[in-house]
Amino acid sequence: MSEHTSISENWKKISHEVAECAIACGRNPDSVTIIAVSKMHPLHAITHAWEAGARVFGENYAQEFRDKISEAQQSHFSPEWHFIGSLQSNKIKYIIPHASMIHSCSTISVAEEINRLSEKAGKRTDILIQINTSGEMSKSGIHPDAIQDYFEKIIELKYLRLRGLMTIPTATDDIKQLIKEFSQLRTLHEQVNGYIPEQQEWNVCSMGMSDDFSIAIQEGATHVRIGTAIFGARLY
Ligand SMILES: *Cc1c(COP(=O)(O)O)cnc(C)c1O
DSSP states (O other), X not given: OOHHHHHHHHHHHHHHHXXXXXXXXXXXGGGOEEEEEOXXXXXXXXXXXXXXXOOEEEEOOHHHHHHHHHHHHHTTOOOEEEEOSOOOGGGGGGTTTTEEEEXXXXXXXXXXXXXXXXXXXXXXXXXXXXXXXXXOTTSOSBOGGGHXXXXXXXXXXXXXXXXXXXXXXXXXXXXXXXXXXXXXXXXXXXXXXXTSOGGGOOOEEEOOOTXXXXXXXXXXXXXXXEOHHHHOOOOO
């Protein structure tokens, strides 16, 4: 099978599964956005997914993100790009103003730098706060207990639009554990809603990847981030 055909078949299969899964738990299929995670895949793979119907793409690495976008712009291809990878303050200049949402905000310095560069670009940037639901020290993200404190420190940053939360759960196939972590994110999202100013549109829960998106949708994901199941294995 050609690369084009396999990506297009994969997209059809995954978008169908996501819709079926939403319907099975009484949700509107439109309430779940699929982010096609295209890190380490070339632009032509992304355009195959676009032709099949994918509209939102997620990238992890700041320089790769910048280079891919400039290549895309040369061919007048401008899908919606999200940045989902871990972030260092000095690389944020590569992703603003192109990222319409940044999923991985978890330090004050990153939030301040996104705010500063967004102001300079004359726009507000949608951000998600990454939460460490797994408790693993190696994972980035804020401890669930620290969310209110973090929030208070960034709420004054006017060029951020706080949209919701994101998590990467423990790498496990233990369904109970995954349910626990996803539902924790969902509960936290609802709790925080109580102290968010209304104009922020606090309505995004980004969770679920190729192997666990159906569980995440059951637990309330609004955005699932799917790479391997659409583009195939990544070559590192
Ligand atoms: C790579 C990545 C994904 C996609 O993972 P797959 O298992 O390939 O679907 C999702 N979210 C984040 C943060 C990633 O880094």
